[in-house]
Amino acid sequence: MKAGHLSADRVGGLVWLIFGAAVAYGSWSMDRLAELHVHPATVPGLVPGLLGAGFMILGAILLVRGERKAAAEASFLPAAERDALAIADAPDELAWRRLLLSWALCVTYGGLLLGHGIPYWILTAAFLFAHMMLLDETDRVPARPAMKRLILAAILAPAVAIAVAQLFERVFLVRLP
């Protein structure tokens, strides 16, 4: 198992433990519908409560295991080797930049701008154009010439946007956002 995953396991274990406690508390304090004479074994909070307990147990196992493995690793590996492992586990910077840019574009398009006044096909074409232009650079070695990229994106983006809009509006009778 990688060193990064080990420390992530400890943090993850703690997060699951807290989340499980919150779910268990939420289930315990949930209405038991006593006025409807609901049997205590069939209350709405039963299954979420059991799931909360499950999160806590598995989170605790993850946490303890992560602690043990980290302690074992610390005692076996010299500091220099641990540092080398951490560097080897570090994510590729270019890949992270590409991912964050892609995620930001997707969330801006689908989460922030869609359905807030901009016509669907224009917004979709703009998103596709931006994605194709901004991410092609990092995707290709050697990079596609800028003019070729621009022409390709300028043709493809509106074509796909109009095709999707027409398909959903005319064929599937969906009122577009």
Add this chain to the structure above:
Amino acid sequence: MMEGLVLFANGVAGYLNPTSLGLAFGATLLGIVAGCMPGLSATLVITLLTTLTLKMQPTQAILVLVCAYNGAIYGGSRTAILLNIPGTAANAAACLDGHALARQGQAGRAMGISTTGSVLGTLFGLICLATFTPLLAEIALSFGAFEFFWLALLGVVMSGNVVAADPIKGWLAGLLGLFVACIGQEGMYAYERFSFGNPDLAGGFQLIPVLVGAFGFSEVLMVMSEKSARAKIMEFGSALPRIMDVLRYWRTIIRSGVIGVWVGILPGVGEDMAAWSSYATARRLSKEPDKYGKGSIEGLMAAETGDNASVPGGIIPALALAIPGSAPCAVLLAAMIIHGVQPGPMLMVENAQFVYDVVAMVLFSTLGILFFGLFFIRPLIKLTQIPRSIMMPVIFVLCVIGSYALSSRLFDVYTMLGFGTLVFIGRKFGYPAAPFVLGIVLGDILDKNLRRGLTLTDGDVLPFFTRPISAILAALVLWTFVTNVPALNAILVRGWTALLDRIFGRTRKSA
């Protein structure tokens, strides 16, 4: 038996019209194309297609989904053989010998073997689907709330155990799925759980936007976060299968078919495990185990037969028990419910024709695989050259509009974005998506049946452990859990050893 054959003939006849044939072959081709593209999984394809087929007739919509599913599992072998990149997870085993054969200049032969294995595997699975679904449904008619509770739990536990490298993380993902299914109005008293007064949350999360997020958006992010691998077209000869390859390895084909179907039936396990299990068994029993990994025809045949046999195998419990055999089957199950078909033990009683319609759908997809697999190779390889910076945003646009189209509300788009991001982060840290999705699909079954059972017994939990089938299922769940937690496993082993010592120690002493 005769009734089944008549229903199957009706099913085939019902699809012998230009529209249905066009849909079946078109969807199979689409599935093969998507399967060819690394990054596009079978689950993603059928999730997106579910949103595109909402307005279709139920039988035609399910036809499209089944054909695309089967096609995608087959399609991934192309890139596995030519580029050493499995198109879908199910084709990873095919990389080992398929690519080795391609490097030896036998790419065409490898593709022929892959096509033969996939077709024969699907046909074997098809026979099992037609035979075992009615039998399983009949057995399941005697199931009560107790058995369905354990079945749902077993699905999540087994999926978490098999799919994830770390079972603890697989189970946590499954539990999260079960919890997400609890949000909103519950099924017994219409009480709103964890909705915090939000009217959108009160209705619960719709399955399709969550699935599109978990398998669509997260997959887009996954592909964008990976280093790009440029495809190279290689020279290959004829992809026509050789009859000797089939005759020589007939035992391997049948054995891999059986393994594929069995792994498919196991709740939540999936095609990749079917391929690996078939491959490993074939290697163990082979007369030429040293050839494996270096271009073994038998190895490639075993892997490809196993993964495609698990496709109909996974549909068996989905139809008979409403418990999906794999992640794509979970989407298929959701699609059936959306289209008004209610899978489960009563399906054979209320709508037996539908079961045999599905058998006919698998048959058409197999014919499609055979046709496109033999005569449509070069255009498929060209399609794998489309750069991800063009492909991925187009897929995301479909994810957005597909989530929205279901109920025309933006909340579903936000759901897709939220769960997509969550699942992506989880996958990066080793939490698989399949148990999470299975948890969402099975959450309602688990919740309702646990509380129904407790209502029937007036709060007594004993019948959950004393009814014969319940007891077996409970033991399976407990066994899976205990054997995968080292601390509990150690206690179990110590206890077992102490017990044996006590019994045999005394026997030895008395002797």
